[in-house]
Amino acid sequence: xxxxxxxxxxxxxxxxxxxxxxxxxxxxxxxxxxxxxxxxxxxxxxxxxxxxxxxxxxxxxxxxxxxxxxxxxxxxxxxxxxxxxxxxxxxxxxxxxxxxxxxxxxxxxxxxxxxxxxxxxxxxxxxxxxxxxxxxxxxxxxxxxxxxxxxxxxxxxxxxxxxxxxxxxxxxxxxxxxxxxxxxxxxxxxxxxxxxxxxxxxxxxxxxxxxxxxxxxxxxxxxxxxxxxxxxxxxxxxxxxxxxxxxxxxxxxxxxxxxxxxxxxxxxxxxxxxxxxxxxxxxxxxxxxxxxxxxxxxxxxxxxxxxxxxxxxxxxxxxxxxxxxxxxxxxxxxxxxxxxxxxxxxxxxxxxxxxxxxxxxxxxxxxxxxxxxxxxxxxxxxxxxxxxxxxxxxxxxxxxxxxxxxxxxxxxxxxxxxxxxxxxxxxxxxxxxxxxxxxxxxxxxxxxxxxxxxxxxxxxxxxxxxxxxxxxxxxxxxxxxxxxxxxxxxxxxxxxxxxxxxxxxxxxxxxxxxxxxxxxxxxxxxxxxxxxxxxxxxxxxxxxxxxxxxxxxxxxxxxxxxxxxxxxxxxxxxxxxxxxxxxxxxxxxxxxxxxxxxxxxxxxxxxxxxxxxxxxxxxxxxxxxxxxxx
Numbered sequence: 235x236x237x238x239x240x241x242x243x244x245x246x247x248x249x250x251x252x253x254x255x256x257x258x259x260x261x262x263x264x265x266x267x268x269x270x271x272x273x274x275x276x277x278x279x280x281x282x283x284x285x286x287x288x289x290x291x292x293x294x295x296x297x298x299x300x301x302x303x304x305x306x307x308x309x310x311x312x313x314x315x316x317x318x319x320x321x322x323x324x325x326x327x328x329x330x331x332x333x334x335x336x337x338x339x340x341x342x343x344x345x346x347x348x349x350x351x352x353x354x355x356x357x358x359x360x361x362x363x364x365x366x367x368x369x370x371x372x373x374x375x376x377x378x379x380x381x382x383x384x385x386x387x388x389x390x391x392x393x394x395x396x397x398x399x400x401x402x403x404x405x406x407x408x409x410x411x412x413x414x415x416x417x418x419x420x421x422x423x424x425x426x427x428x429x430x431x432x433x434x435x436x437x438x439x440x441x442x443x444x445x446x447x448x449x450x451x452x453x454x455x456x457x458x459x460x461x462x463x464x465x466x467x468x469x470x471x472x473x474x475x476x477x478x479x480x481x482x483x484x485x486x487x488x489x490x491x492x493x494x495x496x497x498x499x500x501x502x503x504x505x506x507x508x509x510x511x512x513x514x515x516x517x518x519x520x521x522x523x524x525x526x527x528x529x530x531x532x533x534x535x536x537x538x539x540x541x542x543x544x545x546x547x548x549x550x551x552x553x554x555x556x557x558x559x560x561x562x563x564x565x566x567x568x569x570x571x572x573x574x575x576x577x578x579x580x581x582x583x584x585x586x587x588x589x590x591x592x593x594x595x596x597x598x599x600x601x602x603x604x605x606x607x608x609x610x611x612x613x614x615x616x617x618x619x620x621x622x623x624x625x626x627x628x629x630x631x632x633x634x635x636x637x638x639x640x641x642x643x644x645x646x647x648x649x650x651x652x653x654x655x656x657x658x659x660x661x662x663x664x665x666x667x668x669x670x671x672x673x674x675x676x677x678x679x680x681x682x683x684x685x686x687x688x689x690x691x692x693x694x695x696x697x698x699x700x701x702x703x704x705x706x707x708x709x710x711x712x713x714x715x716x717x718x719x720x721x722x723x724x725x726x727x728x729x730x731x732x733x734x735x736x737x738x739x740x741x742x743x744x745x746x747x748x749x750x751x752x753x754x755x756x757x758x759x760x761x762x763x764x765x766x767x768x769x770x771x772x773x774x775x776x777x778x779x780x781x782x783x784x785x786x787x788x789x790x791x792x793x794x795x796x797x798x799x800x801x802x803x804x805x806x807x808x809x810x811x812x813x814x815x816x817x818x819x820x821x822x823x824x825x826x827x828x829x830x831x832x833x834x835x836x837x838x839x840x841x842x843x844x845x846x847x848x849x850x851x852x853x854x855x856x857x858x859x860x861x862x863x864x
Contacts, residue, residue: 295458295459295460296435296458296459296460297434297435297436297456297457297458298435298456298457298458298459298475298476298477298478299396299435299436299456299478300453300454300455300456300457300478300479300480300481301316301396301454301478301480301481301722302316302396302398302413302452302453302454302480302481303451303452303453303454303480303481303482303483303484303722304316304483304484305410305444305445305452305483305484305486306483306484306485306486307485307486307488307489307490307493308485308486308487308488308489308717309489309490309491311402311490311491312401313400313401313402313406313410313486313490314398314399314400314410314445315398315399315401316396316397316398316399317396317397317399318394318395318396318397319370319371319372319394319395319397320371320372320377320392320393320394320395321367321369321370321371321372321392321393321394321395322339322343322367322368322369322370322372322376322380322390322391322392323365323366323367323368323390323391323392323393324336324353324365324366324368324389324390325365325366325389325390325391326357326366328388328389329389332357335387335389335390336350336353336368338386338387339368339369339380339387339390342376342379342380342383343369343372343376343379343380344369344376345368345369348536348538349368349369349536350368351536351537351538352533352534352535352536352537353366353367353368354537355534355535355536355537355540356415356534359415359417365391365393367395367533367534370395370397370533371397372392377392380392395437397532397533398412398413398438398532399529399532400412400527400528400529402490402494403525403527403528403529404497404524404525404526404527404528404550405490405493405494405497405525406488406490406493406525406528407443407522407525407526407527407528408442408443408520408522408525408553408554408555408556409443409444409488409520409522409555409653409715410443410444410445410528411440411441411442411443411444411445411446411447411528411653412440412441412442412443412445412528412529412531412532413438413439413440413441413445413531413532414438414439414441414531414532414534415437415438415439415534416433416436416437416438416439420439431456432453432455432456433453433456434456435456436453436456438532439453440452441531442553442654442655443653444484444486444652444653444715444716446654447652447653447654448484448652448716448719451481451482451484451719452481452482452484453481454478454479454480454481454482455478455479456478457475457476457477457478457479458475458476459474459475459476460473460474460475479723480722480723481722482719482720482721482722483719483720483722484716484719484720485716485717485718485719485720485727486715486716486717487511487514487516487517487518487714487715487716487717488517488518488519488520488715489518489519489843491842492509492518492519492839492842492843493519493520493521495838495839495842495848495849496509496519496521496835496838496839497521497523497525498849499834499835499838499839499849500521500523500822500835503523503822503823503825503831504523504524504548504549504554504822504823504824505521505523505554505803505820505821505822505823505825505832505835506521506522506523506554506555506558506694506820506821507519507520507521507555507694507818507819507820507821507835507836507839508520508521508555508694508695508697508698508713508818508819509698509816509817509818509839509843510698510699510702510713510816510817510818511702511815511816511817512702512703512705512706512711512808512814512815512816512817513706513711513732513814513815514711514732515702515711515712515713515714515732515733516713516714516715516717516732517651517713517714517715518816518843519818519839520555520556520715521555522552522553522554522555522556522558523554524548524550525550526543526550526551553655554694554821554823555693555694555695556651556653556655556656556657556693556695557655557656557657557693558657558693558694558821559657559659559660559691559692559693560691560692560693560694560779560802560804560821561686561687561688561690561691561779561780561802562686562690562692562697562777562779562804563685563686563687563777563778563779563780563802563804563828563864564619564621564685564686564775564776564777564778564804564828564864565686565697565701565775565776565777565804565805565806565819565828566684566685566686566690566777567615567616567619567624567685567686567775568616568704568748568751568752568775569639569640569643569645569700569704570624570627570628570636570684571612571615571616571624571627571747571748571751572639572704572740572744572745572748573631573635573636573639573640574612574627574630574631575612575741575744575747575748576639576740576741576744577631577635577639579627579630579631580612580627581612582611582612582613582747583611583612584611584612585609585610585611586609586610586622586623586626587608587609587610588601588606588607588608588609588610588620588622588623589605589606589622590603590604590605590606590622591606591622592621592622592625592626592629592681594625594629594677594678594681595677595678597678599621599622599625599681599682600621601620601621601622602619602621602778602864603620603621606620606622607620607622610622610623612747612751613747613750613751613754615751616748616751616752616754616755616759616775617751617754617755617758617759617760618759618760619759619760619775619776619864621685624684624685625681625682625684625685626684627684628680628681628682628683628684628685629677629680629681629684631680631684632680633662633663633664633675633679633680633683634663634664634665636680636683636684637661637662637663637666640661641661642736642738643699643700643703643704643710643738644696644699644700644703644710645659645661645692645696645700646658646659646660646661646692646696647659647661647696649695649696649699649712649713650712650713650735651695651712651713651714651715652714652715652716652730653715656693656695657693659691659692659693659696660689660690660691660692661690661692662675662679662683662688662689662690663675666689667689686777686779687779687780694819694820694821695713695819697804697806697819697821698713698806698817698818698819699713700806701806701807701808701817701818701819702808702814702817703738704745704748704749704808705749705773705808705814705817706814706817707742707745708737708738708739708740708745709734709737709738710734710735710736710737710738711732711733711734711735712733712734712735714730714732714733716730717729717730718730749773749811752773752774752775752808752811753771753772753773753811755773755774755775755776756768756771756772756773756774756807757771760775760776760828760829760833760864761774761775761776761805761807761829761833763829763833764829764833764834764836764837765833765837768837768840768841769841769844769845770809770810770840770844770845771809771810771811771812772807772808772809772810772811772840773807773808773809773811774805774806774807774808774833774836775805775806775807776804776805776827776828776829776832776833776864777803777804777805777806777828777832777864778801778802778803778804778826778827778828778864779801779802779804780801781799781800781801781802781824799824800824800825800826801824801825801826801827802821802822802823802824802825803820803821803822803825803826803827803828803830803831803832804819804820804821804822804828804832805819805820805828805829805832805833805835805836806818806819806820807833807836807840809840809844810844815843815844816839816840816843816844818836818839818840820832820833820835820836822835827864828864829864
């Protein structure tokens, strides 16, 4: 019996052993099957995906920033260009103690307090992971010193960068503008426009002036380079390269020498001048005085310089030519006279008696000349600048008729010039006042509008466009600063064609009357002293615009008024009178009579442009305004 039991147990044990062995073998087989399946999945099914990841670890995609386009004047004078320099840059998010790091770097390269202030300002405006410059334009000696100590500073790099330079400095600061580091708002806008990819690797973008308006033309197309890197992220070799496409060049209608003549003519006074070619709308000079050095902004302006510019009483950052608005004063009178002729309110021969004032509803509106001019017709009203004549004319026309006529010349509307930031100005009307102040218009308010005062406020650009339109027999062109865009590769030029906006419905005989009077201004009227001995016949009109009103019965005495509250001097002109090649508007802030301060500046500009004469010293006698009026 016992033997039989043992045999049965042995068989059972063998059975159990074989069963366990089979299960183990099956399990191992299943595991190898799963492993093989996973292998097939990774190597076959997901082959492309993991090959891409592997390549990404091995290959780094590096954007190549394109050269920014060059800006030059009509004669090839360079106003904005690029140069290459080495920059010492810190990646803040890789640094625990920035101040200590900067102090250590200062033992190797010269880091000034200005560099530190600029770096802190950039740090506030940028994301921490961005590489920010602590020093630009490193010398070869500084590069060598840092390279020898590179191992000590894993978060610091030396990079070759392209820098923008403005060789003419403040002369073109407002019209050319400047570039600066891209901020978050601009980045969001690039993303909305679908342009982020083209700005990868680019730190700078146009901020003001033509740099901003023509950013899409100037920037170019970013290139790409595939670089093989090792496990430490260091470049081993270049695999492929798609070169960048440089930005297009801009050639302007501006004349750099004329711009300089106009800018210097202002001396130490504030103001603006815009000169236009009447037959094309091409801007010849675009001056806002004072200007600023746009090169300060390229690396990121430091707080000290920024505060100085912002807090200056002269407001150098304000583009007076484009966004400054001023009462036009008596420069408004030729357009008022033309409106009077057009609406049949006056004839050239019709006269009024000018006693030196106009009484309306018990309020006395005084003329700039005590005692008046006596008998005044339209010619004399412009040549000698009678206020009383235009008080009466404005009253006869009414504010809405004035507004309707002046709107044709572009007053109170953007001209559409190819620079951003243009102000609208104020062309008053009943509808405007109700919209602006929720008040009705009073008839007495129309009187001062007739002499370019009251609510009137226009930019120098609008004044220049208006006189250019008058000089061009009523054909108005959109002002433009860019003459053509040049493709840097093909040298193909795409012209910014003259764009006639409209032709005013004005009778030639009416224009002839006004033009003859404007010639008379510079021959025998308020502009005669400034244009004595000129080698050409010009047409013009002086103007003096009040900054603050004078109480009835009081006399304005310049010396008793704070400088920033004194009258503005204005002058509009074109020449030669029979074939206008240039039309301009000048305003000199808080300087007094237009004949004394604005007209001589215009004379220098016209002399240079028409005759090639270099500027002459201005001589202004104390009694110069005796016969000037304006």
